Each structure stands twice: as C-alpha cells, then as structure tokens.
Amino acid sequence: MRLSLKAKVLSLAVLPVLIFALVISATTVFMLHRQAEREVSDTRERLLSEAKATLQNYVAIAMTAIKPLYEAAAPGDETARANAIKLLSSISYGKDGYIFGYDSQVIRIFRSNSPDGVGKSFNDARDANGVYINRELVAVGKAGTHYVMYSSALPGKTEPVPKIGYTDYLPKWDLIIGSAVNIDGIDAKVAEVRQNVEARLKEMLYSILGITVLVLVIIGVIGILMAGTLLRPLGLMKNNLDDIAAGEGDLTRRLAITSNDELGDLAGSFNRFVDKIHGMVRQVSEMTGQLNGLVGEVSSQAQRSETAMDRQRHETDQVATASIRCRLRLKRSPRARRVPPWLLSRPTSKGTPPSALWTAASDRFMRW
CATH class of the missing domain: 3.90.20 (Hemagglutinin Ectodomain; Chain B)
Known part of the structure; x- marks a missing residue:
C-alpha cells in the first residue's frame, strides 16, 4: 500500500500517541479492576470482621453473665451447670439472636428457650456444602479457634443462607456455648459495593476514553498543520522540477x-x-x-x-x-x-588562363 508523505507524517504523529494511550488505558483498566476487586474483598473482610467482633461480644456477654456461677462451682457441679444453662437460655439479642449449648459428644444441651432437639446428637448434621456444622462448632470451641463458616436455612424456609458461628468451651461443665449470625446481609452489602465500584470504574473508563479521543484529535490537528508546513516547500520544489522536466521551467x-x-x-x-x-x-x-x-x-x-x-x-x-x-x-x-x-609546342605562360x-x-x- 502506497502512503503519501503527509499520511506518513500524520501516522508518525498519531500512532505513537494512540499506542501510548492504549497501553496507558489498558494498564489503568487493569489497575482499576484490581483495585476494585481489592476494595470489594476489603469490604467483605471488614464486614465479616465486624460480624465476628459483634458475635464475639454477644458470647462474651453470655460468658460474663455466668462467670460468678462458673468460678464458684466445683468440677462436675450439676446444680451450678443447670443454673447456668437456665440463665443462658433466657439470653437473646437483636431480631433473632440467641445462645446455644452442646457437650463434647455433640449432644444439644439447650437452644435458647426452645426444647427442639435438646438431648439429641447432632454429630452427623451437615449443611449443603458438606460441613459438619455442630461437630465443627464443638471442635473450634474446644480448640480455641472459635469461628465456623457454614450455611443453614432460616426458620420456616428451605433456602440456606451463609452463617458464621462462634463457640467457647467451659471445661468444668463440659459445655460448649456459642451463637451464630446470618451473613447474607454482608453478601448484599458486598454486592452493592461491587456495583458502586463497577459504576465508578465505568465512569473512569469513559473519562479516559474521552480524554484519549480529545488528545488524538488535538494531535491530529497539530499533525495536519505541521504536515502542511513541512510539505509546502517540498510541493514547491516538485512543481519547479516538473516545470523543468516539461521544458517550461x-x-x-x-x-x-x-x-x-x-x-x-x-x-x-x-x-x-x-x-x-x-x-x-x-x-x-x-x-x-x-x-x-x-x-x-x-x-x-x-x-x-x-x-x-x-x-x-x-x-x-x-x-x-x-x-x-x-x-x-x-x-x-x-x-x-x-x-x-x-x-x-609553345608553353602556356604562367598566369594565362x-x-x-x-x-x-x-x-x-x-x-x-
């Protein structure tokens, strides 16, 4: 393909800027996307940390309520244990927050003030993801790691929602007490944050695109003016040479x-x-x-x-x-x-015709 000198000058003026703009735009998009993912992840971690802290505070309040009984009781004191269970069963918080208790055999001791499942083993109970819920709650309570992520259906519903549980262990009474909160609200907030971040990202991309187009237009106009300035002497030179070649120079x-x-x-x-x-x-x-x-x-x-x-x-x-x-x-x-x-015989005289x-x-x- 034959390109004129003017097209080559414009290409030299526009193409580097275009390539630079594409590289900068791609790099910016990549960095903004990473920043958006990091922001969403940080938001989720922050909300989850807040939920964990709130849950820990509720269990700490319950532990504080039975602390005098626990400190005064001797190991195996069933009377003090029963009084503590009665006190813990009456504690509730928020809209549907409650305290539950299991022993080391994953047998339910109490669940708020409801008799549902009390005395029954939940050792084999699993959620939709295969997590042994109650077994893990007992294990983390005894190990001191406290937290378990699982999913469970809300009362009266069949669709599971994500939850986080916190447990603590009372070795004198062989009692695991804890509580759990739904974190589906966290997912909703994270989705909202993601939507806002994507909207900001799209707005920034449009801004970058607009600035890039504006810069390209400016560079193109400057390139056209420079090409005219640079090529005018060459055009005059060409015309003069054409005149000379045509014999009319x-x-x-x-x-x-x-x-x-x-x-x-x-x-x-x-x-x-x-x-x-x-x-x-x-x-x-x-x-x-x-x-x-x-x-x-x-x-x-x-x-x-x-x-x-x-x-x-x-x-x-x-x-x-x-x-x-x-x-x-x-x-x-x-x-x-x-x-x-x-x-x-007479000779011709010299000079005579x-x-x-x-x-x-x-x-x-x-x-x-």
Missing part, C-alpha cells in the same frame, strides 16, 4: 528559505542546483550562438568555393570546345602541314 525562480531547519537547507541546496543548471544553460546558449555564426561562415565559404568551381568548370569547358574546333579545322585544311611549330590561350591561338591560326 523558469530557471530564474528560487525557493524562499523560511526556516533554519533541514527543509531550509534543502531549499538552499535546490536553489544552488537551479543556479548551476541556469549557468550551464546560459553557457550552452552562448556556445550555440557562436556555433551558429561559425556554421554561417562555413556555409558562405562553401558557397564561394562552389561558385569558383563552377567558373573553373565553365572555363575548362570553353578550352575543350576550342581545342576540338581547332583540331577539326586542322584536319580539314590543306595548310595543316604548315602549322608553325611554335603554335603546337587556358581559355585565353586557346582563343589567341585560334585567332592567329585563322588569320594565317
């Missing part, structure tokens, strides 16, 4: 040097070249005039030579004619034997 015209850059140097070189050509053409013209004069002189000399040769041929013809007539008369005349010897000599001889012969 005015060798007295010169390019105006309007800059001190390479184009100005090129215009100066072109002017010097035209000066050289102009001088050569002038010399050729002068030599042609001189040659025409010499040709005229040679032609005149040739004409004079031809005239002289014609006259010489005419005189020769006259001599030949006179000679023939003399011979004929000599043959016919009886006095031919008496022709004087001097007439036949043959025609004059023969004419004189003929006249004398006739008189004789």
Whole structure:
C-alpha cells in the first residue's frame, strides 16, 4: 500500500500517541479492576470482621453473665451447670439472636428457650456444602479457634443462607456455648459495593476514553498543520522540477528559505542546483550562438568555393570546345602541314588562363 508523505507524517504523529494511550488505558483498566476487586474483598473482610467482633461480644456477654456461677462451682457441679444453662437460655439479642449449648459428644444441651432437639446428637448434621456444622462448632470451641463458616436455612424456609458461628468451651461443665449470625446481609452489602465500584470504574473508563479521543484529535490537528508546513516547500520544489522536466521551467525562480531547519537547507541546496543548471544553460546558449555564426561562415565559404568551381568548370569547358574546333579545322585544311611549330609546342605562360590561350591561338591560326 502506497502512503503519501503527509499520511506518513500524520501516522508518525498519531500512532505513537494512540499506542501510548492504549497501553496507558489498558494498564489503568487493569489497575482499576484490581483495585476494585481489592476494595470489594476489603469490604467483605471488614464486614465479616465486624460480624465476628459483634458475635464475639454477644458470647462474651453470655460468658460474663455466668462467670460468678462458673468460678464458684466445683468440677462436675450439676446444680451450678443447670443454673447456668437456665440463665443462658433466657439470653437473646437483636431480631433473632440467641445462645446455644452442646457437650463434647455433640449432644444439644439447650437452644435458647426452645426444647427442639435438646438431648439429641447432632454429630452427623451437615449443611449443603458438606460441613459438619455442630461437630465443627464443638471442635473450634474446644480448640480455641472459635469461628465456623457454614450455611443453614432460616426458620420456616428451605433456602440456606451463609452463617458464621462462634463457640467457647467451659471445661468444668463440659459445655460448649456459642451463637451464630446470618451473613447474607454482608453478601448484599458486598454486592452493592461491587456495583458502586463497577459504576465508578465505568465512569473512569469513559473519562479516559474521552480524554484519549480529545488528545488524538488535538494531535491530529497539530499533525495536519505541521504536515502542511513541512510539505509546502517540498510541493514547491516538485512543481519547479516538473516545470523543468516539461521544458517550461523558469530557471530564474528560487525557493524562499523560511526556516533554519533541514527543509531550509534543502531549499538552499535546490536553489544552488537551479543556479548551476541556469549557468550551464546560459553557457550552452552562448556556445550555440557562436556555433551558429561559425556554421554561417562555413556555409558562405562553401558557397564561394562552389561558385569558383563552377567558373573553373565553365572555363575548362570553353578550352575543350576550342581545342576540338581547332583540331577539326586542322584536319580539314590543306595548310595543316604548315602549322608553325611554335603554335603546337609553345608553353602556356604562367598566369594565362587556358581559355585565353586557346582563343589567341585560334585567332592567329585563322588569320594565317
């Protein structure tokens, strides 16, 4: 594909900016996307940490409520244990927060003030993801790690929601007490944060795109102006060379040097070249005039030579004619034997034309 010099100049002006803008845009998009994911992840972690702290505070309140009983009781004191269970069963918080308790065998001891499942083993109870819920609650309570993530259906519903549980262990009574909260609200808030972040990201992308287009337009306009400025001397040079090639060139015209850059140097070189050509053409013209004069002189000399040769041929013809007539008369005349010897043998005087000599001889012969 053939590109004009103007197109090449514009390409050199626009393409680097376009490539730079694409690289910057891609890098910005990547970084913004990572920042958005980090912000969403940080928001989730922050909300989850807040939920964990809230849950820990609720269990700590329950532990504080039974602390005097626990500290005063001896190991295996069932009366103190029963009083503590009664007290814990009456504790509730928020809309549906409650305290539950299990022993080391994962047998439910209490669940708020509800008798549902009390005395039943939940060792094999699992959620939809295969997590042994109650077994893990007992294990983390005894291990001191406290937290378990699982899912469970809300009362009266079948669709499971994500939950987080917190448990603590009372070794004197072999009792695991804890509580759990739903974290589906966290997921909703995280989704809202993600939506807001994506909206900001899209707005920033539109801004980057608009700025990129604006910069490209400005660079394009500047490139067009610069291309016109740079190519105008070249166009003038081309026109002058075309005129010279067509045989109608005015060798007295010169390019105006309007800059001190390479184009100005090129215009100066072109002017010097035209000066050289102009001088050569002038010399050729002068030599042609001189040659025409010499040709005229040679032609005149040739004409004079031809005239002289014609006259010489005419005189020769006259001599030949006179000679023939003399011979004929000599043959016919009886006095031919008496022709004087001097007439036949006399040499031609130097400078005497043959025609004059023969004419004189003929006249004398006739008189004789």
